[in-house]
Amino acid sequence: MVIGYKPGTTADRRRPHFIRTPEEADQLVLDSACITNLSGYLVSEGLLSDEKAVAIFLKPDGIRSINILAAEAQLNIDQILILGFDINDNQVTALEGEKVEEFATLIESIKEQAPDALKNPLLEKIEGMTPKERFTFWQKEFSRCIKCYACRQACPMCYCRRCIVDCNQPQWVNTSSHTLGNFEWNIVRAFHLSGRCVGCGNCDRACPVNIPLRLINAKMAQEVLGSFDHFAGMSHTQEPVLASFKKDDSETFIL
Numbered sequence: 642m643v644i645g646y647k648p649g650t651t652a653d654r655r656r657p658h659f660i661r662t663p664e665e666a667d668q669l670v671l672d673s674a675c676i677t678n679l680s681g682y683l684v685s686e687g688l689l690s691d692e693k694a695v696a697i698f699l700k701p702d703g704i705r706s707i708n709i710l711a712a713e714a715q716l717n718i719d720q721i722l723i724l725g726f727d728i729n730d731n732q733v734t735a736l737e738g739e740k741v742e743e744f745a746t747l748i749e750s751i752k753e754q755a756p757d758a759l760k761n762p763l764l765e766k767i768e769g770m771t772p773k774e775r776f777t778f779w780q781k782e783f784s785r786c787i788k789c790y791a792c793r794q795a796c797p798m799c800y801c802r803r804c805i806v807d808c809n810q811p812q813w814v815n816t817s818s819h820t821l822g823n824f825e826w827n828i829v830r831a832f833h834l835s836g837r838c839v840g841c842g843n844c845d846r847a848c849p850v851n852i853p854l855r856l857i858n859a860k861m862a863q864e865v866l867g868s869f870d871h872f873a874g875m876s877h878t879q880e881p882v883l884a885s886f887k888k889d890d891s892e893t894f895i896l
């Protein structure tokens with residue numbers, strides 16, 4: 642199988658294309674609208690269960706996802722053939738390499754640029770607020786959340802068969818769409834994605850009420866990079882940041 646993109650419902654949208662026959666390849670498109678990180682389909686659709694290889698079109702964020710999914714034992718990298726590409730100034734360029742290890746140098750250079758790339762004027766404005774102003778800002782943003790969980794469904798890193806919010810005995814996260822329930826959901830999700838989010842933007846684009854999830858993702862990525870020198874998706878053997886420690890960690894967070 643090859644997983645790529647085909648035309649979507651509007652001229653500027655693309656949808657996943659699962660190619661099983663040569664004829665199906667006729668619909669394949671690759672252009673600057675192919676922005677969705679497709680890596681989640683590898684695990685959510687059980688496509689690797691027959692142990693056959695799958696080729697998949699991925700941008701650098703998707704290639705980092707493959708590393709995380711492999712590090713978390715969700716897939717076998719030997720089954721994945723990467724058709725790498727990137728989009729800059731609306732131009733698509735092919736990336737050299739096929740196996741995930743071959744993109745290590747590229748990912749290293751993305752990590753070096755991350756401190757600048759993760760900056761965002763609105764994020765800096767929020768950081769300049771008082772805690773009370775910041776709380777009010779997020780309370781207002783989260784008040785629009787309708788608990789549709791589209792952000793979860795679109796995220797390649799949200800692969801749990803049964804999400805904590807779908808569990809009602811005990812009910813860890815309030816399912817109602819009110820201030821407490823919305824804070825619980827969005828904060829639990831932010832921590833769950835800490836050190837795992839690759840910044841692909843799938844969640845942000847999926848949110849039907851335009852909550853700026855990218856700001857939360859960028860902030861958490863800044864924190865784990867600054868505090869632990871951890872950049873998500875560096876390799877398929879990278880240890881998860883919240884499940885590992887180094888002896889020289891500063892431990893400034895321990896009271």
Ligand code: SF4
Nearest residue numbers: 796838839841842844
């Ligand atoms: S949290 Fe959002 S930006 Fe991060 S990996 Fe998941 S879908 Fe992509």
Ligand code: SF4
Nearest residue numbers: 786787789790792848
């Ligand atoms: S996609 Fe948006 S509205 Fe839906 S649960 Fe996520 S944050 Fe809430």
